[in-house]
Amino acid sequence: MNLFQLLVLSVKIGFMAYGGGNTAIVLYHRYLVEEMGLIPEEEFSHMIGAAIFVPGPSAMNIAYAIGLYLGGIPGAILSMIGVISPTILLIIPLWFLVGHIDPRLTQGLRLGLKVVGATMALYASLIILGQILRLDGIKMLAVGIGLITILALGAPLMPTIIGFLLVLGAISFLRQRSGR
Amino acid sequence: MGLWKLILLSLKIGFLSYGGGGTMLMLVHRYFVETRLISPDKFAEIVGTSFTIPGPFGLNITGLAGYVVAGFPGFVIMLLGSMAPSIVLMPPVWHFISGLKNGSGSRLFKSGVRVMGWALTLYAAVNVFAGAFGLNTKPLTLFVAAYMALWTWLMLRYRLHPGIFIFITLLVFTIGGVML
Numbered sequence: 001m002n003l004f005q006l007l008v009l010s011v012k013i014g015f016m017a018y019g020g021g022n023t024a025i026v027l028y029h030r031y032l033v034e035e036m037g038l039i040p041e042e043e044f045s046h047m048i049g050a051a052i053f054v055p056g057p058s059a060m061n062i063a064y065a066i067g068l069y070l071g072g073i074p075g076a077i078l079s080m081i082g083v084i085s086p087t088i089l090l091i092i093p094l095w096f097l098v099g100h101i102d103p104r105l106t107q108g109l110r111l112g113l114k115v116v117g118a119t120m121a122l123y124a125s126l127i128i129l130g131q132i133l134r135l136d137g138i139k140m141l142a143v144g145i146g147l148i149t150i151l152a153l154g155a156p157l158m159p160t161i162i163g164f165l166l167v168l169g170a171i172s173f174l175r176q177r178s179g180r
Numbered sequence: 181m182g183l184w185k186l187i188l189l190s191l192k193i194g195f196l197s198y199g200g201g202g203t204m205l206m207l208v209h210r211y212f213v214e215t216r217l218i219s220p221d222k223f224a225e226i227v228g229t230s231f232t233i234p235g236p237f238g239l240n241i242t243g244l245a246g247y248v249v250a251g252f253p254g255f256v257i258m259l260l261g262s263m264a265p266s267i268v269l270m271p272p273v274w275h276f277i278s279g280l281k282n283g284s285g286s287r288l289f290k291s292g293v294r295v296m297g298w299a300l301t302l303y304a305a306v307n308v309f310a311g312a313f314g315l316n317t318k319p320l321t322l323f324v325a326a327y328m329a330l331w332t333w334l335m336l337r338y339r340l341h342p343g344i345f346i347f348i349t350l351l352v353f354t355i356g357g358v359m360l
Contacts, residue, residue, distance in 0.1 A: 018342035020201045020237040034233040043278070046352040048273065050274035051200075056266035058200035059236035064270050084259075086235035091243060092255065098229055108357015112350045113228025119349075120231040121202065123335055 001038060003078055010063060010082025016085070018120060021058030024083060025051065028066060039069060059083050120176050181217065181249055183257060190261025193242060199263070201238030204262065208245050232346060239263065279354055 001009075009031060017024040025048060032038050036174075039047075052060035060080055067079030098106065098113070181262055197204040205227065212218045217228070226248065230240035239259055246258030309328075313321045333347070335338045 014235045017236070018231075018346065019233045020235070022200075024236070024344075035202045039280060046274060046278045050270060053198075053277070054266055054269045054273050055195050055197045055203075056200070056263060056269075057197070057204065057236035057238040060239070060263055061266045061270050065274050066268060068271065072200075080263075084235060084239060084263075086233050087239050087243060087259070090233045091229070091240050092252075094229055095244060095247065098225060104358055106357075108353045108355070108360075109350060110225060110228065111357065112353030113232060114224055114313070115324055115328065115353065116346050116349055117224075117228040117231040118324075119331055119345070120237070121309075122328060123332050126332065126336060127228060138223075148358075179289065 001036070001070055003074055006067065006071055006075055007078040007082050010067075010079040011085050012082075014059075014083040015087050017059060020120075021051070021060075021062065024059040024061050028062060032066065032070075039066070043069070181248060183253060186246065186254055188259050190246070190258045191264060192243065193258075194262040194265040197238065197265075201236060201241070204238035205241055208241050212245050213250065214283055218245060222248065232350070234343075244339055 013024055013027045013031070016027055019078060029044060031042050032052045033041055047062055047065040050065060054061050063083040064076050067076035068159040069075075069077070098109065101109070191202060193207045195212065196207055206263045208226075209223060212225045223245075226241060226244045229246060230237045233240065239262060242257050242258040242262045246254035246256075248254075250257070309325075313324055335342060335345060344346055
């Protein structure tokens with residue numbers, strides 16, 4: 001795949017990725033792993049892990065990793081530009097449109113935009129759930145702990161995430177030690 | 181707000197946004213809405229507009245927030261600043277995860293990372309809904325919840341394209357708003 005094809009694919013995925021990064025990840029997987037076979041499944045799963053682990057929008061993270069893998073630094077820059085192109089081209093014109101229409105029209109439109117926002121957030125989280133649904137016992141435990149701490153207890157977000165990752169890291173370290 | 185302050189704020193949001201766009205949404209709420217730079221109503225509009233176009237919605241939200249606060253320079257600053265962490269951190273983390281041995285411990289760690297990502301998106305979905313409609317049993321809230329559940333089910337079960345949902349929803353709500 002040359003750099004131009006990579007840019008075209010990334011623009012295409014950018015414009016198809018309703019719901020943000022999770023949708024972009026699903027689309028990249030469909031094209032590059034399933035259809036073209038350019039990236040091994042194993043390597044792609046590492047990319048997903050890193051994209052969610054690193055702060056920042058996961059669509060940009062996965063585009064960066066894929067670009068780097070397929071075309072070095074130029075590839076990384078081009079695929080990032082491709083994925084972000086809808087934002088650059090559409091968001092400010094759309095914002096003007098929303099602000100400058102007749103108030104009678106926008107009353108309903110605003111409610112509609114809120115509904116769209118909330119639904120797409122729900123949809124994206126369910127897509128990710130579908131990806132991790134191939135669960136074994138240990139993963140189920142991790143799901144339960146993560147959910148209970150964040151949702152039910154209403155725990156403060158950042159300390160919970162950092163603590164959760166530290167505990168998982170410690171468990172993985174100890175299990176690897178004892179495995180030797 | 182000075183542009184220099186905005187640069188620092190964008191970097192802060194970028195480096196704190198573990199879990200991608202959903203976390204970015206909450207951080208923008210914390211640093212722009214709770215500090216009264218942007219009103220809650222305007223914020224709900226920003227979120228709705230951001231989900232209307234495809235691509236990484238976290239960047240749509242930060243970009244628009246920057247635009248509302250400081251015009252076009254604010255848009256560019258917020259986009260670049262909140263992308264910077266992915267560019268700096270993505271390569272080392274990806275190589276770290278690729279280098280992990282394939283023991284059950286590192287599998288647990290990797291799945292933990294993904295589960296956290298999922299919990300974060302779900303948390304963001306609840307937050308978007310609560311911010312836009314409130315968690316109550318008013319008829320409007322119940323109607324919206326049922327409407328969202330129906331469309332989410334259609335999109336997941338029959339792989340309906342999200343663009344169709346967005347187009348129909350905005351049309352229906354705009355017409356409804358004019359007629360009522």
